Amino acid sequence: FQLGPHSEGFYEKLEDALIEADIKASIAMEISDELRNSSQAGKLSSPEELRSFVRDVISQMILTVNLDPENNDNAIYLVLGVNGVGKTTSMAKLARRWLDAGRSVSFAAGDTFRAAAVDQLAVHAGRLGIKIFQQGQGADPSAVIFDGLESIKAKGEGILLADTAGRMHNKSQLVKELQKIDRVIRSKVDDPSYRRILVIDATTGQNGIQQAEVFHQALGIDGIILSKYDSRARGGLALSISRTLGIPFAYMGTGEGYGDISPMDPEALVESIMSAIEG
Amino acid sequence: MRSSGVSILFDRLSTTFSDLFRQMGGKAKISEKNVQDAVEQIKLALLEADVNLRVVRRFVNATLKEATGEHVLRSVSPGQQFVKIVHDRIVHLLGDEAAGLNLKGPDTTSVILLLGLQGSGKTTTASKLAARLKKEGRRPLLVAADLVRPAAVDQLVTLGSQIAVDVHSEKGAKDPVKVAKNGLKRGKKELYDTVIIDTSGRMHVDADLMKEIKSVFQAVKPDETLMVADAMTGQHAVDIAKSFDETVELSGVILSKFDSDTRGGAALSLKSITGKAIKFIGVGEKSDDLEPFVPERIASRILGM
Ligand SMILES: Nc1nc2c(ncn2[C@@H]2O[C@H](COP(=O)(O)OP(=O)(O)OP(=O)(O)O)[C@@H](O)[C@H]2O)c(=O)[nH]1
Ligand SMILES: Nc1nc2c(ncn2[C@@H]2O[C@H](COP(=O)(O)OP(=O)(O)OP(=O)(O)O)[C@@H](O)[C@H]2O)c(=O)[nH]1
Ligand SMILES: [K+]
Ligand SMILES: [Mg+2]
Ligand SMILES: [Mg+2]
Numbered sequence: 001f002q003l004g005p006h007s008e009g010f011y012e013k014l015e016d017a018l019i020e021a022d023i024k025a026s027i028a029m030e031i032s033d034e035l036r037n038s039s040q041a042g043k044l045s046s047p048e049e050l051r052s053f054v055r056d057v058i059s060q061m062i063l064t065v066n067l068d069p070e071n072n073d074n075a076i077y078l079v080l081g082v083n084g085v086g087k088t089t090s091m092a093k094l095a096r097r098w099l100d101a102g103r104s105v106s107f108a109a110g111d112t113f114r115a116a117a118v119d120q121l122a123v124h125a126g127r128l129g130i131k132i133f134q135q136g137q138g139a140d141p142s143a144v145i146f147d148g149l150e151s152i153k154a155k156g157e158g159i160l161l162a163d164t165a166g167r168m169h170n171k172s173q174l175v176k177e178l179q180k181i182d183r184v185i186r187s188k189v190d191d192p193s194y195r196r197i198l199v200i201d202a203t204t205g206q207n208g209i210q211q212a213e214v215f216h217q218a219l220g221i222d223g224i225i226l227s228k229y230d231s232r233a234r235g236g237l238a239l240s241i242s243r244t245l246g247i248p249f250a251y252m253g254t255g256e257g258y259g260d261i262s263p264m265d266p267e268a269l270v271e272s273i274m275s276a277i278e279g
Numbered sequence: 280m281r282s283s284g285v286s287i288l289f290d291r292l293s294t295t296f297s298d299l300f301r302q303m304g305g306k307a308k309i310s311e312k313n314v315q316d317a318v319e320q321i322k323l324a325l326l327e328a329d330v331n332l333r334v335v336r337r338f339v340n341a342t343l344k345e346a347t348g349e350h351v352l353r354s355v356s357p358g359q360q361f362v363k364i365v366h367d368r369i370v371h372l373l374g375d376e377a378a379g380l381n382l383k384g385p386d387t388t389s390v391i392l393l394l395g396l397q398g399s400g401k402t403t404t405a406s407k408l409a410a411r412l413k414k415e416g417r418r419p420l421l422v423a424a425d426l427v428r429p430a431a432v433d434q435l436v437t438l439g440s441q442i443a444v445d446v447h448s449e450k451g452a453k454d455p456v457k458v459a460k461n462g463l464k465r466g467k468k469e470l471y472d473t474v475i476i477d478t479s480g481r482m483h484v485d486a487d488l489m490k491e492i493k494s495v496f497q498a499v500k501p502d503e504t505l506m507v508a509d510a511m512t513g514q515h516a517v518d519i520a521k522s523f524d525e526t527v528e529l530s531g532v533i534l535s536k537f538d539s540d541t542r543g544g545a546a547l548s549l550k551s552i553t554g555k556a557i558k559f560i561g562v563g564e565k566s567d568d569l570e571p572f573v574p575e576r577i578a579s580r581i582l583g584m
Contacts, residue, residue: 025326115437123429169540171538207329207540207541208511228396228398
């Protein structure tokens with residue numbers, strides 16, 4: 001349908017399209033209420049004005065942050081999230097990105113739980129030609145990451161990307177384990193050089209809000225990677241999470257290749273949501 | 280934008296089904312207006328549970344019709360009747376009863392093909408199914424036909440050894456169709472009664488990879504072609520399932536990661552749009568964390584009861 005006549009049907013269709021983009025129903029209603037109020041006040045008369053209003057409202061709701069390292073200091077990035085979202089692969093993509101920017105990058109194989117998780121990261125390290133700190137299956141992840149930290153501190157100018165085992169946010173034991181890793185890292189490094197990145201799969205529904213909320217409460221999340229955006233899911237989750245929790249998005253993953261990561265682009269999300277509204 | 284708008288709307292949505300049912304269930308008389316309000320709340324709660332909007336709309340229309348019928352409003356306890364109608368309807372849509380695997384007898388070799396999006400849980404589910412079938416007295420062989428994801432073969436080999444199930448893998452192989460075929464050939468020759476084929480994750484919108492899975496499907500003619508989907512999937516779940524079903528004709532679905540706190544509305548969407556049975560749910564990372572799909576239980580979960 002077209003953004004057009006100010007019929008009740010129009011607002012319903014707008015709400016529907018937002019909901020189908022995985023935007024939380026309450027926020028979808030908020031957006032359409034806002035639009036309804038403004039157009040009733042005579043502020044929006046033409047379809048063009050309506051369209052740009054919706055665009056503005058949506059893009060303003062999505063928070064972004066740049067998490068690329070700003071200087072040549074040591075830095076550590078802890079990557080976390082629920083099972084299978086794309087943590088390990090995103091690390092490899094970030095490594096490629098930062099190697100290309102001339103930085104020295106290494107991995108800490110902090111997923112010592114899942115079958116062949118260390119091997120998976122080691123394959124990436126081999127392909128990228130970078131160092132990986134690893135111990136065997138079942139080792140203490142904090143110890144693995146601690147080793148990596150000691151080493152980059154001794155050498156200077158290194159970025160350590162630390163993997164963690166996928167874990168459900170509703171399993172408190174597993175979240176506590178992350179907090180332990182977090183404490184160990186904090187005991188070693190200054191806050192500005194430590195970033196916690198949460199990975200969320202773009203195909204995730206409303207549960208993604210809970211994921212972000214729990215991990216943010218437990219550790220404090222600096223930014224989110226919206227992975228698997230090539231699924232053509234519209235990524236409305238980014239809007240809900242920004243809006244309800246105030247956590248910004250840093251990157252989006254768009255495939256399995258090393259180049260398939262880019263800074264979060266709210267315009268791209270707005271485009272895909274708008275195409276659903278207008279298509 | 281007024282920030283207060285959000286919290287007001289949150290309040291509007293915070294009525295859970297159990298609250299709603301308590302209110303409705305306790306009523307001796309309910310009006311058509313009562314029912315309409317309740318149905319509106321049900322609509323919102325189903326959306327919060329990630330049930331696909333089209334499914335929600337269909338459900339709501341049908342329920343409204345039945346629940347506002349004379350025989351309900353005039354019955355002895357209309358509130359309870361209403362609650363029962365909603366619950367039963369969801370159970371019915373989910374499939375009424377648990378559906379098992381359709382495999383041939385143990386004197387021949389049956390084939391299970393697993394497919395789905397990246398990271399949905401295929402490899403883990405392959406080993407869970409193998410463990411389950413082994414416990415039932417069958418002799419499964421796992422086939423490592425994911426040649427894309429780094430260390431995917433190692434992952435399956437490790438999982439296989441944990442449950443003492445053999446794994447067919449080919450070093451340096453490039454063609455998943457060949458590996459799947461060879462695995463089946465070996466399965467038949469060495470008298471395994473079930474061959475479980477793990478494939479690489481693929482996006483339903485990736486034409487080349489969808490063509491590839493079709494070739495695997497045609498080469499091994501599976502008895503069960505199961506899509507492994509993440510129970511936390513949102514509105515997009517039906518598009519994903521439809522694409523896979525159009526490509527290979529699914530025989531069923533396994534929903535992984537039900538141990539999350541998702542309400543799991545994807546189950547309702549998948550079943551009612553594709554008509555495919557949901558055969559199992561994954562409830563953890565370990566090899567025995569696989570349970571039969573019990574529609575009653577999932578209906579209550581979707582409803583937040
Ligand atoms: N299409 C696509 N696939 C992706 C993307 N990111 C990751 N993947 C794939 O998703 C699957 C899971 O990725 P992993 O990096 O292993 O995920 P993880 O979060 O580390 O998984 P666990 O460690 O098991 O919890 C792999 O097949 C990846 O290739 C993406 O942006 N797009
Ligand atoms: N909590 C939980 N984790 C699960 C479940 N099923 C699978 N996983 C985890 O999800 C992650 C991905 O599982 P995999 O089996 O590697 O998924 P996949 O579909 O084979 O992934 P690709 O081969 O990369 O496409 C792993 O961390 C698994 O341990 C489940 O039911 N519950
Ligand atoms: K997923
Ligand atoms: Mg990983
Ligand atoms: Mg796999």
